[in-house]
Amino acid sequence: MTINVQATGIDMTDAINSYAREKMEGLKKFFDNIQKIDIDVGMKSQHHQKGKVFFAEANIHVPGSIVRVSKEAEDLYKAIDKVKDHLKVELDELKGKMRKVDKQAARNNKGYEL
Numbered sequence: 419m420t421i422n423v424q425a426t427g428i429d430m431t432d433a434i435n436s437y438a439r440e441k442m443e444g445l446k447k448f449f450d451n452i453q454k455i456d457i458d459v460g461m462k463s464q465h466h467q468k469g470k471v472f473f474a475e476a477n478i479h480v481p482g483s484i485v486r487v488s489k490e491a492e493d494l495y496k497a498i499d500k501v502k503d504h505l506k507v508e509l510d511e512l513k514g515k516m517r518k519v520d521k522q523a524a525r526n527n528k529g530y531e532l
Contacts, residue, residue, distance in 0.1 A: 419452050426460035428472075428494075434459060437495060441502045442476070449509040454479040457501075459494060474501045478509070485512065 423430070423438045442455045456477045461470060474497035475488040485508050489500035 419446065419455065421455045422457070424456070424458045426458055427462065428460045434494065438474075438498055441498055444502065445478070445505055445509065448506050449480060449513055451481055452478055453481070457498075459498060472497045474498045476501050476505060478505065480509075480512065483512070485509065 421439050421442050423435050425434070428434075438457050438459060442457060445452060445455070456479075458475045459473070461472055463471070471490055471492065472494040473488060473490045474494070476486070478485040485505065487501050487504045487508060489497050489504065491497040491500060
């Protein structure tokens, strides 16, 4: 699994890079066959009425599909945490769909009727 971290509108520090990588590494527990993760962190605009608004956006490449999540928060680390939490849910749903298809294929091979 390769993890690419990119910064937009901010300077990439070692702390941000290592934090994002650490959080994305934790997703291995929820889905076995993750091929590549692209994560983009930063600020879309320097001028916002509510102060600084940071974003984190992740694209996860798994066999047969790409899972994409984007979140915003007032703190960059909170945005990364939100993305990780939402990705856990998305990967869980994807795993459930894949298992359902596998079970259906096994039933069809055995000749069972529903």
